[in-house]
Amino acid sequence: MLDLDAIYQNADPVFKSLGAKIILLEPGRAVIEIPYKEDITRRGNVLHGGIIMTAIDIAGGLATLTVNDGIDQVTQELKINFLEPMYKGPFRVEGKVVRKGSTIVVVQIEFRDADGKLGAIALGSWFILRRKVQNNDENKKA
Amino acid sequence: MLDLDAIYQNADPVFKSLGAKIILLEPGRAVIEIPYKEDITRRGNVLHGGIIMTAIDIAGGLATLTVNDGIDQVTQELKINFLEPMYKGPFRVEGKVVRKGSTIVVVQIEFRDADGKLGAIALGSWFILRRKVQNNDENKKA
Amino acid sequence: MLDLDAIYQNADPVFKSLGAKIILLEPGRAVIEIPYKEDITRRGNVLHGGIIMTAIDIAGGLATLTVNDGIDQVTQELKINFLEPMYKGPFRVEGKVVRKGSTIVVVQIEFRDADGKLGAIALGSWFILRRKVQNNDENKKA
Amino acid sequence: MLDLDAIYQNADPVFKSLGAKIILLEPGRAVIEIPYKEDITRRGNVLHGGIIMTAIDIAGGLATLTVNDGIDQVTQELKINFLEPMYKGPFRVEGKVVRKGSTIVVVQIEFRDADGKLGAIALGSWFILRRKVQNNDENKKA
Numbered sequence A, B, C, D: 001m002l003d004l005d006a007i008y009q010n011a012d013p014v015f016k017s018l019g020a021k022i023i024l025l026e027p028g029r030a031v032i033e034i035p036y037k038e039d040i041t042r043r044g045n046v047l048h049g050g051i052i053m054t055a056i057d058i059a060g061g062l063a064t065l066t067v068n069d070g071i072d073q074v075t076q077e078l079k080i081n082f083l084e085p086m087y088k089g090p091f092r093v094e095g096k097v098v099r100k101g102s103t104i105v106v107v108q109i110e111f112r113d114a115d116g117k118l119g120a121i122a123l124g125s126w127f128i129l130r131r132k133v134q135n136n137d138e139n140k141k142a
Helices: A003-011 A013-018 A049-066 B004-009 B013-017 B049-065 C004-007 C013-017 C049-065 D003-007 D013-017 D048-066
Strands: A021-026 A027-032 A072-082 A090-102 A103-110 A118-129 B021-026 B029-034 B073-083 B090-101 B104-112 B119-128 C021-026 C028-033 C072-082 C090-098 C102-112 C118-129 D019-027 D029-034 D072-082 D091-100 D104-112 D118-129
Touching: A003 A072, A013 A049, A013 D072, A021 A049, A027 A049, A027 C090, A049 A072, A049 A090, A049 A103, A049 B049, A049 B073, A072 B049, A090 D013, A090 D118, A118 D072, A118 D091, A118 D118, B013 B049, B021 B049, B021 D091, B021 D104, B029 B049, B049 B073, B049 B090, B049 B104, B049 B119, B090 C118, B119 C072, B119 C090, C013 C049, C028 C049, C049 C072, C049 C090, C049 D048, C049 D072, C049 D091, C072 D048, D013 D048, D019 D048, D029 D048, D048 D072, D048 D091, D048 D104, D048 D118
Parallel strands: none
Antiparallel strands: A021 A027, A027 A090, A072 A118, A072 B073, A090 A103, A103 A118, B021 B029, B029 B090, B073 B119, B090 B104, B104 B119, C021 C028, C028 C090, C072 C118, C072 D072, C090 C102, C102 C118, D019 D029, D029 D091, D072 D118, D091 D104, D104 D118
């Protein structure tokens, strides 16, 4: 059911530019890894908050994908607490499905550094799309 | 008080890689603009959610900077509702300070496309740092 | 379209126990008022956070009701920033619809004291139910 | 260090009106129980969302109290995903400290029914107060 090849092929440019790798995909759970790179840091050489959120969005989306019985999905809402500055990569980001509804999937996501220290924790909702739409206004009807 | 030059000089690599520009900075308010580029999109050529969050984090941080009477700041928490797929740039992201405390600054942020259509709305807290710290563990004590 | 009588008649016991009143209902907007009472305070005689959230949930739900073209609705997610201690009633809580989709309605809510001072700000999503369900498991399928 | 008696004595009227009981308090963790009562329900006899949030705020606050080395605390921000309608009490609400900083304590909270089914999940921040203030404007300076 999970077509890893298709997932990799369709990996978006943002995923690729982060150098992200999928470490684990199983029903209700996804783990990705991203390396430390200077061009994704901010003052103090700590990881940029936007990058942490991007990685969290990707891991949450992949966890949703493992239980998605529709045809596509979009992030509906995401909320993040930043806990510690992160500078020791590679970083691991794990998404776990908390509840799978027919329309909404709620996922909890944890962002950790190479030592396993928790850098950020998040809760988000993904919306399952069930109908084909003609143009790229697809998310509009959610 | 606001040293635009310093802000630009210190602009992080993520800010630069987005091609972001500061459009307005006044006490309690910041507006940035980012161009549409294919390498920050996902399926359907809509803007990647992680990029929207990154731009929101940057605009909220700049709005905080306009009222920051400490020496530095970090994003403490951020929550975002995605409303519409965004594909018509340049995009405008505006942060407005809702409340300035001595430690916490709460900011509301709106992300709009070139037509002014609202694509995402967010609420976040920024933590004002008041003491110098020696290493890059600076955020740790927040 | 808005049947105020029905709304009042169906007002839940929590709404009644707060002594809440509906001040305004118009498409996309709802304002309620709640009086200050000692039994909804905490230490320092400030309003209890749970009461603030309850009032915010009610005002957001009423704003959603003004645009709901389905048969019922449930709160899907809610996030709140507490800004100031609140002790000067009556309090006004206003919900404004930010975006109405066919399934999800996003609402912003503000909680103010008798002087108009902002005590809390919130963003939430309400889920529109379109099908009758037999039992009280209705929300389950959202 | 934890003075249960004082906690009970100081229990706010909202805590009492819910019929809440503290089941467990240990460093970094708190569990409370609240009974099902008709006067805290809404349509369909399911628990009112405001009550769920109130219970979550209380459990998160108690978890924070177990690690609070200051003199008081306030809820700074709270975000909740509602997962299932809840009608089978008594309900258990558990708060776990995710990170204890010197100023901010981040807590995750889970709300479950008598069968252990997860009804709501939340993430919040509590602000530790360290200085005595004269009046009930105490939270203002956070």
